[in-house]
Amino acid sequence: MGNAPSAEATSPSSVVVRFAGDSGDGMQLAGIQFTFESALEGYDVATFPDFPAEIRAPRGTLYGVSGFQVRFGQAPILTTGDQIDVLVAMNPAALKRNLHLLKKDGILIVDEDTFNNKRNLQLAGYDQSPLDTLEKQGYRVIRLPITRFVRETLKDSGLPVRTIDRARNIFVLGFLLWLFERNLQEAEKLLQQRFKQSAILQANLQVLRRGYALGETLEKGIPQLRIAVQPGHLPPGKYRTLTGISALALGLLLAQERAQRPLFYASYPITPASDLLHELAQYRRPDVYIIQTEDEISAICACIGAAYGGALAVTATSGPGFSLMAEALGLAVMLELPLVVIDLQRAGPSTGMPTRSEQADLLQALFGRHGEAPLVVLAPATPAENFHIIFQACQIALEHTVPVVVLSDLALAFGAQAWRIPENLNTYPTIRPPLWTNDNDAPYQPYLRTEDGARYLAFPGQPNTIHVLGGLEKKAPEGTVSYDPENHERMIQARRQKVLAVQKRLEPATIETGPEDAPFLLVGWGSTCGVLSSVTRSLNQSGIPVAHVHLRALNPLPPGFSELIQRAQQVIVVEGNTGQLAGWLRMLRLPVHHEIHWTRATVIPERWLHQQIACLLQNPDESPS
Amino acid sequence: MTTSPPTATPTSQPPAKRTLRDYQSDQEPRWCPGCGDYSILKQVQTVLAEENVPPEQVVFISGIGCSSRFPYYMRTYGIHGIHGRAPAIAFGLSVVRPDLSIWIITGDGDGLAIGGNHLFHILRRNPNVQILLFNNEIYGLTKGQYSPTSPLGKVTKSSPWGSPDEPVNPIAFALGSHASFVARTLDRHPTHLKETLRAAMHHRGAAFVEIYQNCNIFNDGAFELYTDKKTQPVHALFLKEGEPMTFGPNNQYVLHWTGTTNQQQEEPFIVFRQDDTPDTLTPFTTRNRHLAWALAWRLHPVSVPVYRRDGTPTEESITLPRPFGIFFQEERPTYQEHLAHQLEKAREHIQPIAQLIQGELTWTVS
Numbered sequence: 001m002g003n004a005p006s007a008e009a010t011s012p013s014s015v016v017v018r019f020a021g022d023s024g025d026g027m028q029l030a031g032i033q034f035t036f037e038s039a040l041e042g043y044d045v046a047t048f049p050d051f052p053a054e055i056r057a058p059r060g061t062l063y064g065v066s067g068f069q070v071r072f073g074q075a076p077i078l079t080t081g082d083q084i085d086v087l088v089a090m091n092p093a094a095l096k097r098n099l100h101l102l103k104k105d106g107i108l109i110v111d112e113d114t115f116n117n118k119r120n121l122q123l124a125g126y127d128q129s130p131l132d133t134l135e136k137q138g139y140r141v142i143r144l145p146i147t148r149f150v151r152e153t154l155k156d157s158g159l160p161v162r163t164i165d166r167a168r169n170i171f172v173l174g175f176l177l178w179l180f181e182r183n184l185q186e187a188e189k190l191l192q193q194r195f196k197q198s199a200i201l202q203a204n205l206q207v208l209r210r211g212y213a214l215g216e217t218l219e220k221g222i223p224q225l226r227i228a229v230q231p232g233h234l235p236p237g238k239y240r241t242l243t244g245i246s247a248l249a250l251g252l253l254l255a256q257e258r259a260q261r262p263l264f265y266a267s268y269p270i271t272p273a274s275d276l277l278h279e280l281a282q283y284r285r286p287d288v289y290i291i292q293t294e295d296e297i298s299a300i301c302a303c304i305g306a307a308y309g310g311a312l313a314v315t316a317t318s319g320p321g322f323s324l325m326a327e328a329l330g331l332a333v334m335l336e337l338p339l340v341v342i343d344l345q346r347a348g349p350s351t352g353m354p355t356r357s358e359q360a361d362l363l364q365a366l367f368g369r370h371g372e373a374p375l376v377v378l379a380p381a382t383p384a385e386n387f388h389i390i391f392q393a394c395q396i397a398l399e400h401t402v403p404v405v406v407l408s409d410l411a412l413a414f415g416a417q418a419w420r421i422p423e424n425l426n427t428y429p430t431i432r433p434p435l436w437t438n439d440n441d442a443p444y445q446p447y448l449r450t451e452d453g454a455r456y457l458a459f460p461g462q463p464n465t466i467h468v469l470g471g472l473e474k475k476a477p478e479g480t481v482s483y484d485p486e487n488h489e490r491m492i493q494a495r496r497q498k499v500l501a502v503q504k505r506l507e508p509a510t511i512e513t514g515p516e517d518a519p520f521l522l523v524g525w526g527s528t529c530g531v532l533s534s535v536t537r538s539l540n541q542s543g544i545p546v547a548h549v550h551l552r553a554l555n556p557l558p559p560g561f562s563e564l565i566q567r568a569q570q571v572i573v574v575e576g577n578t579g580q581l582a583g584w585l586r587m588l589r590l591p592v593h594h595e596i597h598w599t600r601a602t603v604i605p606e607r608w609l610h611q612q613i614a615c616l617l618q619n620p621d622e623s624p625s
Numbered sequence: 626m627t628t629s630p631p632t633a634t635p636t637s638q639p640p641a642k643r644t645l646r647d648y649q650s651d652q653e654p655r656w657c658p659g660c661g662d663y664s665i666l667k668q669v670q671t672v673l674a675e676e677n678v679p680p681e682q683v684v685f686i687s688g689i690g691c692s693s694r695f696p697y698y699m700r701t702y703g704i705h706g707i708h709g710r711a712p713a714i715a716f717g718l719s720v721v722r723p724d725l726s727i728w729i730i731t732g733d734g735d736g737l738a739i740g741g742n743h744l745f746h747i748l749r750r751n752p753n754v755q756i757l758l759f760n761n762e763i764y765g766l767t768k769g770q771y772s773p774t775s776p777l778g779k780v781t782k783s784s785p786w787g788s789p790d791e792p793v794n795p796i797a798f799a800l801g802s803h804a805s806f807v808a809r810t811l812d813r814h815p816t817h818l819k820e821t822l823r824a825a826m827h828h829r830g831a832a833f834v835e836i837y838q839n840c841n842i843f844n845d846g847a848f849e850l851y852t853d854k855k856t857q858p859v860h861a862l863f864l865k866e867g868e869p870m871t872f873g874p875n876n877q878y879v880l881h882w883t884g885t886t887n888q889q890q891e892e893p894f895i896v897f898r899q900d901d902t903p904d905t906l907t908p909f910t911t912r913n914r915h916l917a918w919a920l921a922w923r924l925h926p927v928s929v930p931v932y933r934r935d936g937t938p939t940e941e942s943i944t945l946p947r948p949f950g951i952f953f954q955e956e957r958p959t960y961q962e963h964l965a966h967q968l969e970k971a972r973e974h975i976q977p978i979a980q981l982i983q984g985e986l987t988w989t990v991s
């Protein structure tokens with residue numbers, strides 16, 4: 001379990017639990033409650049949900065299986081883990097879908113009742129119950145008659161059977177709390193917050209206690225079962241759990257307040273960006289406009305209009321929607337208006353696999369527009385980091401009058417982690433766009449620039465700054481239409497320099513994990529950060545001197561990055577596509593010696609990556625990619 | 626709006642009445658000589674001057690096409706956008722800046738081909754904007770292809786065998802999109818054009834104005850029937866609120882709506898002589914959606930008998946006219962008003978940012 005040797009199996013540094021069941025079985029809720037409880041006990045946590053692609057798949061089918069993975073333990077928890085230590089399978093289909101992830105000596109908790117049901121077995125493609133065989137293979141199978149126990153516990157509740165059955169997840173939760181030696185009271189308090197209606201609350205509390213008590217009865221038979229995980233190591237502070245979606249929403253609200261400009265967020269529903277729209281839509285507040293438009297083209301165009309009117313304009317989308325925005329992004333580059341576009345990348349091309357994460361939109365973000373149309377590209381590395389990065393994106397967009405693309409992804413959107421709440425929000429500075437002031441009586445000219453190359457902004461309503469912007473090339477600084485070749489050349493340079501000038505405000509590139517002077521350097525970006533750091537640690541433990549650098553800015557690259565990468569003997573770029581970052585670095589004449597590509601649209605398996613890198617560094621001529 | 630820049634009040638300009646000049650930019654219009662766009666530009670500037678709207682409160686937003694050069698010729702704020710997207714750009718601006726007078730300039734290609742989707746949605750959402758659709762039934766800027774409003778069979782460079790497309794009816798499109806103000810006017814009828822623009826400006830909500838605009842290069846004379854002094858009285862009907870729908874050289878005919886809207890099977894209009902009308906004849910009103918729909922389809926110059934007040938046909942026959950003016954208008958909340966209303970309801974639930982960032986469930990590690 002975790003990275004710990006198996007002799008310490010009952011006291012590992014972290015444990016991976018996956019809740020799997022039918023979409024209607026409440027696996028997400030059980031997972032979230034379990035995560036909260038883990039956090040309250042001082043563990044670091046990381047979670048990731050695994051939703052079925054279908055909205056209402058028939059019960060018991062393989063494609064209706066919903067999952068929730070949580071890893072808890074000693075900080076830092078870098079990933080949600082490749083392999084599962086404890087799998088909860090509420091029916092045969094859930095087992096079938098997830099068994100390959102369970103460790104060979106892992107614990108399997110099943111609702112035995114569903115395995116006695118022929119139809120359930122058939123739906124999952126089993127001829128007969130696989131449980132006996134699994135036991136023989138070394139899995140530690142815990143068969144609990146969950147359905148029966150829950151029905152019996154609630155037989156006097158007066159609730160209909162369907163409602164009663166929906167408490168099965170809470171029964172499992174109770175059992176897991178016992179398994180991991182947790183505090184029942186905390187979990188009860190959490191349930192009290194969750195369920196307001198008293199009949200349902202009472203039923204759930206009863207079931208929770210019953211699940212916990214069942215463990216105690218079982219213990220007599222198998223006393224070595226309980227697992228005490230080592231505690232925290234989190235830095236002191238006040239914590240909460242934070243999903244990537246919430247991080248983005250909160251970061252935007254904070255940026256609105258710090259910029260003292262209206263926040264205009266327009267978006268068209270698309271998986272997974274819809275969740276950000278839902279989250280933000282709750283906040284109807286002064287100077288915050290959350291708008292659903294007729295398509296992505298309209299969303300980004302409305303943002304351009306709002307930005308012209310003085311707003312902090314933001315849109316979010318994924319895959320196909322990002323492609324639709326290309327033309328308008330070019331207009332925003334031309335108008336030099338502040339704009340933030342969040343692309344929650346998913347597996348493509350085309351509709352691809354909408355519920356799977358991929359890192360394959362980098363080149364589109366950098367280049368996916370006609371003409372020379374540079375813009376700033378940032379990428380958060382963890383779910384919680386979305387908060388910081390989106391704030392930074394708003395700040396750069398407004399202060400440098402430039403469109404900023406935030407390349408987040410589905411994994412970073414839905415993943416959650418324990419997050420230390422910033423003690424002092426004032427560390428997030430006031431955002432000051434370059435507003436034209438009439439101090440010196442000079443006439444306003446739309447393409448007059450600041451030292452950083454940003455355009456001075458003026459908004460409608462002011463009599464002395466009347467101006468028209470447009471997609472046609474403009475003469476600098478007065479802003480009239482111009483077909484002059486030299487002016488065009490100057491404008492291309494001005495738009496380019498403006499993006500490059502953003503570099504000096506980015507955080508310098510640093511070694512994320514590993515020795516500062518390591519000869520081998522792993523370079524990554526986006527949601528692979530945890531995996532890369534974790535693999536770097538394990539490589540270091542095996543004596544391979546490798547360090548990990550992670551890019552949060554892709555255009556411009558952070559200060560110090562090119563020095564760092566040029567110093568290394570061997571540079572290995574690892575990414576979830578067929579080499580987009582590697583290609584971009586090469587275009588910038590930076591050294592890339594090896595590339596490792598992962599294109600299965602899943603989290604990169606740590607063990608696989610470890611082997612790839614180890615093999616590559618030991619036999620540099622036999623590149624695995 | 627607490628954080629938008631201070632809005633200019635008329636005190637920022639000398640109190641003297643503004644003139645058309647105050648709205649003219651220093652850019653020389655580059656439309657073809659004789660293009661109908663000139664007349665529209667002039668009437669827009671005239672209306673703004675007559676209404677004394679501060680130029681800094683006005684924004685013109687256009688897409689792509691001949692007409693979309695319009696913002697460059699106005700001394701107001703403006704954006705020359707991308708093809709078909711002016712409504713979307715204007716919509717965003719209108720949400721954050723309800724204080725501004727926002728005008729969308731589009732054409733039959735820009736607004737009804739590539740941008741049809743956005744036009745449809747801005748109309749139903751009803752933000753407070755004016756939408757001027759310059760209809761010349763042709764693509765001018767790309768040099769003469771058939772447009773969504775070109776008649777079936779129209780021979781152009783891209784349709785040497787005649788356009789195979791059934792044309793769109795802009796007025797019916799707007800009515801079908803639940804527009805709250807729908808009007809049609811003509812470049813060559815300056816007074817009618819100006820008064821229609823004025824009404825659009827005063828309308829609270831999205832005002833849609835189709836303007837017949839002559840493209841003298843690629844589609845000259847497309848609307849001559851309605852603009853020529855000789856044919857106009859017979860072929861054009863000018864709608865006036867509360868008045869009978871009269872037309873003809875001496876206004877001697879009255880169009881009467883039979884109350885049906887089915888233009889396929891049966892013409893829903895009959896014609897009386899002014900001096901021989903039934904007493905029950907109802908005047909035109911912009912408040913009747915069904916009448917507006919019937920008038921929207923009153924397009925083709927078919928010949929019908931003139932009726933007596935007793936309902937019997939005379940020997941005389943007359944060509945049915947095409948209507949101009951405000952077809953339909955209704956008061957309903959604007960998009961901005963809906964948002965403002967929601968904000969009122971939400972007020973008690975608003976939490977400070979710091980509290981939201983903290984969330985509901987926290988724990989402390991010491």
Ligand code: SF4
Pocket residue numbers: 655656657659660661662691692761765766839840841842843
């Ligand atoms: S091509 Fe036609 S519409 Fe365009 S400017 Fe010339 S006359 Fe006007």
